Amino acid sequence: MNSAQPPRTLAEAAALLRRQEAELADSRRQTAELSHELSDADHGLIALHAELEAARGAAARLAAIVTSSGDAMISLSPQRVIQTWNPGAAHLLGHATDAMVGNTVDALLPEGARPAFEDALARTGSGEHAEPVETRWRHADGGLVDVSVTVSAMRDADGAVIGYSIVGQDIGRRLALQSELAAARAEREVMADRERIARDLHDMVIQRVFAAGLTLQGVTALLDHDRATARIEGVVAELDATIQELRNAIFDLHRAPQEAASLRAQIFDAISAARHSLGFAPTVSFEGPVDAAVPDGVAVHLMAVLREALSNIGKHAQASAAEVGLHTGEELLLTVGDNGRGLGPSTRRSGLANLRERAVALGGTFDIGDRPGGGTRLAWRIPLSRHRGGPTGS
Numbered sequence: 075m076n077s078a079q080p081p082r083t084l085a086e087a088a089a090l091l092r093r094q095e096a097e098l099a100d101s102r103r104q105t106a107e108l109s110h111e112l113s114d115a116d117h118g119l120i121a122l123h124a125e126l127e128a129a130r131g132a133a134a135r136l137a138a139i140v141t142s143s144g145d146a147m148i149s150l151s152p153q154r155v156i157q158t159w160n161p162g163a164a165h166l167l168g169h170a171t172d173a174m175v176g177n178t179v180d181a182l183l184p185e186g187a188r189p190a191f192e193d194a195l196a197r198t199g200s201g202e203h204a205e206p207v208e209t210r211w212r213h214a215d216g217g218l219v220d221v222s223v224t225v226s227a228m229r230d231a232d233g234a235v236i237g238y239s240i241v242g243q244d245i246g247r248r249l250a251l252q253s254e255l256a257a258a259r260a261e262r263e264v265m266a267d268r269e270r271i272a273r274d275l276h277d278m279v280i281q282r283v284f285a286a287g288l289t290l291q292g293v294t295a296l297l298d299h300d301r302a303t304a305r306i307e308g309v310v311a312e313l314d315a316t317i318q319e320l321r322n323a324i325f326d327l328h329r330a331p332q333e334a335a336s337l338r339a340q341i342f343d344a345i346s347a348a349r350h351s352l353g354f355a356p357t358v359s360f361e362g363p364v365d366a367a368v369p370d371g372v373a374v375h376l377m378a379v380l381r382e383a384l385s386n387i388g389k390h391a392q393a394s395a396a397e398v399g400l401h402t403g404e405e406l407l408l409t410v411g412d413n414g415r416g417l418g419p420s421t422r423r424s425g426l427a428n429l430r431e432r433a434v435a436l437g438g439t440f441d442i443g444d445r446p447g448g449g450t451r452l453a454w455r456i457p458l459s460r461h462r463g464g465p466t467g468s
């Protein structure tokens with residue numbers, strides 16, 4: 075019910091009309107303002123939507139990179155709990171995504187890798203750039219994997235650390251190639267030195283000794299003293315023998331250092347080099363002649379097999395002892411055993427495949443399996459008779 079009194083006079087009616095007109099104008103103005111504001115809000119919404127779409131696109135692109143990358147990509151909360159674990163990480167470290175998300179990263183870090191990782195977290199957390207660190211992380215099978223790890227802090231709009239991202243790259247192959255390259259370079263330098271010494275001995279020393287011998291022989295013709303002639307002839311014979319020895323030395327210098335060092339010495343060298351990474355000294359036993367029985371063509375492979383077997387013990391076995399045995403007779407039998415955790419189901423890489431290929435190429439066999447009493451034992455067996463060249467060959 076309308077409480078307003080109806081106008082009683084014409085003047086009142088005119089005043090009411092004016093008031094109502096003014097109110098109408100006011101509400102029109104308000105409506106216009108409102109519609110203006112609405113259209114502004116609309117534009118804002120459209121812009122927001124576009125931004126959201128762009129952000130969604132960027133997130134999708136990032137997710138595609140993370141998923142398809144061959145590198146391990148891991149993200150951590152500030153409390154080091156794993157939040158992202160891409161297929162690259164699963165491939166490199168052997169753990170499935172489900173098994174890792176929600177765990178802390180600590181299980182991946184063997185004792186030796188911790189300080190460098192802590193340092194990288196602290197540096198990137200305080201705003202410094204953390205260089206990639208070459209280190210070893212633990213694989214699901216218990217072994218160690220060579221990785222280059224780059225850590226970066228993730229920050230919110232105010233710059234506060236909201237987590238860390240980690241990119242891990244497999245550098246096993248590169249390290250192996252680098253050490254082969256370094257060994258090849260060192261060998262080439264040694265060979266160059268040996269060639270130079272051999273040349274100097276040949277061109278200078280032998281020629282001078284030879285000339286001295288000729289001079290002495292000339293002197294005997296001038297002498298008519300029998301004892302003096304006999305002594306000089308003795309010295310000339312000595313000089314001839316010296317020249318022969320020099321020639322032998324030159325011949326030795328031209329041979330590769332590997333051939334010059336006995337196989338037995340090379341085996342001892344490889345074992346003592348492995349001590350550092352193993353943390354203990356493997357024992358070694360020989361049965362039968364080593365240097366005489368093993369031809370060079372087999373020795374090169376034997377050394378490669380021994381090095382890979384020792385490296386596997388260091389990387390995978392978690393052993394406290396190992397034994398190397400070399401038996402030579404009609405066949406060569408190299409055995410390498412360790413008291414570690416035994417061979418797991420995983421055969422990820424090519425090391426063991428190479429050992430088998432080397433055996434097959436030489437007409438032999440390769441076996442790896444459980445060692446009686448625990449651990450792993452491999453046997454690399456090569457028939458020797460067919461590889462012996464020269465008069466003793468069959």
Ligand SMILES: Nc1ncnc2c1ncn2[C@@H]1O[C@H](COP(=O)(O)OP(=O)(O)OP(=O)(O)O)[C@@H](O)[C@H]1O
Pocket residue numbers: 215217246386387389390391412414415416417418420421422423424425426427450
């Ligand atoms: N002595 C050992 N004790 C326990 N596990 C071993 C041992 N040797 C090898 N393995 C297992 O066998 C797998 C295959 O070894 P292999 O040498 O072929 O590869 P790798 O050492 O992992 O990589 P690569 O040799 O190519 O660098 C290893 O990943 C490891 O799981």
Ligand SMILES: [Mg+2]
Pocket residue numbers: 382385386423425426
């Ligand atoms: Mg290996």
